[in-house]
Amino acid sequence: MNILVIGLNHKTAALDVREKVAFDGDRLDEAMNMLKNSGVVRENIILSTCNRVEIYAAVNDIGPGVESIKNFLSSFHNVPPEFLDKSLYVYTGADAVRHLYRVASSLDSMVVGEPQILGQLKDAFEAALSNRSTGVLLNKLMRKAVSTAKRIRTETKIAESAVSISFAAVELAKKIFDDLSAKSFMLIGAGEMAELAARHLITNGVKKVFVTNRTPARAEELAAEFHGRAVPFEDFIRELLHTDIIICSTGAPHYILKKEQLQRIMKERRQKPVFIIDISVPRNIDPRINDLDNVYLYDIDNLQGIIETNLNERAKEAEKAEKIVEEEIDSFLKWKESLSAAPTIVALRNRAEEIRKAELEKVLRKLGPMEEDRIKSIEYLTVSIVNKIIHPPTAALKADDEDKEQMLDIVQKLFNLKIESNNNDKR
């Protein structure tokens, strides 16, 4: 049986293509059943996220398998096949395994090292398991993909440093304040990035939240959303007396906080440190403020710079991760090879023969000296018993049956057979 993957992701397909072929969670079972009933696809898993749609499958023959899955995609989503052809990629064999491992360990993600994809992959696998659309091959493959991803996470620093504005802001806040739960935070203005950073600070423990905005209604709205207090825009500088972290993002064309103003506040708050993130363009906070003691000001470029450095570091770590992927591919392919009939039959015969010889020797020793004829006939007896017992399973393994992989796996387990190349599997 062959493993293949057909799919598209953020690199090969624009959003308008991806959204057309994304699988709705409610229709996932229906989709997997359709594939199952195609007669060509023996096992399948559908992974559908906002950045990728991929079908992992085990098929007897690659050609018909690919065709059938492509047809399924266009008919299920009601799009012409040509529409997908430009975006779809197909990997088979070792390449398919590599692709899956790279996806699982987020080497193939838009942001390398992001943690969500592994969870999404696990969910997809769970769904396939409960739908019974997978078998021995994909089950093993998925488990190996998850363990590979975990190995990469622990052995490399691929997911260590912050690579988004809001993560970088929280990382810095923690290095300035240690425990964020005792700190207060003010959001000045609004905007997607600022709100995201605000939310991230709150999930990291900040409890006291102030919100201010030129439009009072907007301030009230955001205050309600963050369980904070709205502060009139004219008064926000006074409120800085009780604020430790500030995120500023307004459309003002000038500085709304000058060095002298904050200097006075700092004196009044007895120099308790203040961390200011100014993500507005043009800048809203006087850059000279960073010269004040115990004040740490970061603007959008400063944060962007940090992220860039961190991304470069991740890229370096990703190289290590790729090496781990290659190792794990080898180990999986060895396992898969062991699932072919010939070595299993040989191993089964050897095992039976071993037992036969050992038992025969024991009996002959017990019986003592004997005529050659008698020994011959006892030996003949053992040989024929073994052959009779072994014949049906051997025949079944040799037949080109539907569930051959499963049967091989079971036989190996039942007779505790060690196939030569099945030794790298740690599980």
Next chain:
Amino acid sequence: MLQIEINVLLFELALTFYFIAAITGIAELFRGKKASSGATRYLAITGFLFHTANIIVRYIEGGHIPVTDMHEAASFFSWCVLVLFFYHEFRYKMGMLSSFVMPIIFVLMISSAFFSREITTLDPVLDSHWFEIHVILAFMGDAAFAMAFGIGAMYLLQERYVKSRRLGDLFRKLPSLQSLDEINFRLIVLGFSLLSLAIITGIIWAHSAWGSYWRWDPKEVWSLVTWLIYALVLHLRVTVGWRGKKAAVLSIIGFAIVIFAFFGIGLLQKGRHVFL
């Protein structure tokens, strides 16, 4: 005779382990992103065990706390710093602390190694419980200032990373500014309290031994200077909020004076703190 050799051997062993610990500690600063291996800590613990044994042997031999010559004083000083270091290392589990403290320990110990290691007897006039209380308070106080110095240096380094917006690997491994600042403050409070008590017990002891409270001997003067400096540090912090960078700089200056009072006076002049 044999005991002298044992205490010298123990001292050399302690010094060797502290030396290696200082090297590994400094190496940790440049180890990139890798987390601390803990090697420095275990080397320090091993050295500390030998060191403690050395002090016990000298205590038994001399019959008093071994602080009556420069060799003993510097060695006992490092021992007190290590006690505080282990407390902070295990209580707060701060990253990189050993990289800053172990070099200080090594410098103190190597200076101790330059002085004569003969065990001296204590003038019977001085031999009272006040002696033990006074020296333990004084040495632990100085040790707290030494720790505040190390923490202050960590603060300045970390603050430079945050302020300059260049966040290296070390930035990730160093503790947060707030916890460094708080621990620095707590150490100065501790050191200041111990120093105050040491001065008070010293006055009482002086009176019972010599009949006079205070004689402006250089050691006494410099203790007073140290006391005033740290009183100022605490005062500025509480009233005008001299925290963070300023507090860190002050704790470094303060410790420079402590070190001068500790070694400088002892080498330059002879007062009634004859041994130091």
